[in-house]
Amino acid sequence: QKEVExxxxxxxxxxxxxASLNCTYSDRGSQSFFWxxxxxxxxxxxxxxxxxxxxxxxxxxxxQLNKASQYVSLLIRDSQPSDxxxxxxxxxxxxxxNFVFGPGTRLSVLP
Amino acid sequence: DADVTQxxxxxxxxxxxxxxxxxxxxxxxxxxxxxxxxxxxGLRLIYYSFDVKDINKGEISDGYSVSRQAQAKFSLSLExxxxxxxxxxxxxxSAVSGANVLTxxxxxxxxxx
Numbered sequence: 001q002k003e004v005e006x007x008x009x010x011x012x013x014x015x016x017x018x019a020s021l022n023c024t025y026s027d028r029g030s031q032s033f034f035w036x037x038x039x040x041x042x043x044x045x046x047x048x049x050x051x052x053x054x055x056x057x058x059x060x061x062x063x064q065l066n067k068a069s070q071y072v073s074l075l076i077r078d079s080q081p082s083d084x085x086x087x088x089x090x091x092x093x094x095x096x097x098n099f100v101f102g103p104g105t106r107l108s109v110l111p
Numbered sequence: 112d113a114d115v116t117q118x119x120x121x122x123x124x125x126x127x128x129x130x131x132x133x134x135x136x137x138x139x140x141x142x143x144x145x146x147x148x149x150x151x152x153g154l155r156l157i158y159y160s161f162d163v164k165d166i167n168k169g170e171i172s173d174g175y176s177v178s179r180q181a182q183a184k185f186s187l188s189l190e191x192x193x194x195x196x197x198x199x200x201x202x203x204x205s206a207v208s209g210a211n212v213l214t215x216x217x218x219x220x221x222x223x224x
Contacts, residue, residue, distance in 0.1 A: 004153075008151060032211065034212060034213075036213075041199075041218075042217075042218070043201060043215040043216060043217050043218050044154070044201075044213075044215050045215075046212050046213070046214075049212060088153060088154065090154075090213070092211065096211060097159075097161075098156060098159065098169070099144075099156075099205075099213055100156075101146075101153040101154040101155075102153055103151055103152055103153040104153055
């Protein structure tokens with residue numbers, strides 16, 4: 001069973017702080033990794049994808065990938081109350097055919 | 112209009128009833144998926160299809176069936192609904208090539224009494 005694990009949270013950070021979300025995966029063959037944001041009762045929306053080891057930055061978001069450690073993380077700088085949501089880590093498995101999701105980490109940014 | 116449309120958005124039904132959730136997309140994607148979401152369990156794959164003639168079981172296919180009527184349409188059926196199928200159901204699509212990311216519909220909330 002290919003698995004993706006995340007801390008369920010809730011993770012609480014003050015407004016303006018850096019939020020750090022972590023994800024580990026079991027399938028060493030995985031090549032593509034994604035972070036989705038999901039507001040309560042809404043559908044997941046893609047915020048970052050990463051395919052190579054290292055960091056990838058997009059605005060306030062930075063994704064970090066370490067394939068040797070089977071670890072992917074998401075940093076949110078200058079956190080805003082509007083960032084309060086559940087963040088889902090997803091991994092491509094089966095040679096890119098399917099996506100396996102972690103249980104999600106609930107983030108709360110306190111004003 | 113949404114790229115991925117799910118109907119109905121909300122449905123309350125009784126144990127033993129047959130239910131169909133429908134999904135249509137205008138993205139031109141070949142790959143379509145049905146996921147189920149339960150609190151604390153993330154998204155779990157029910158069925159997926161890579162084209163009209165290709166249907167595959169996912170992690171939790173028992174109690175469900177699907178039909179790929181056209182490239183743009185993928186329906187999920189519960190032949191005899193039971194209360195533990197109460198969940199939020201998402202349809203998603205992805206392209207074969209390129210970024211290969213999932214695009215989700217708005218979700219269908221199903222309650223089985």
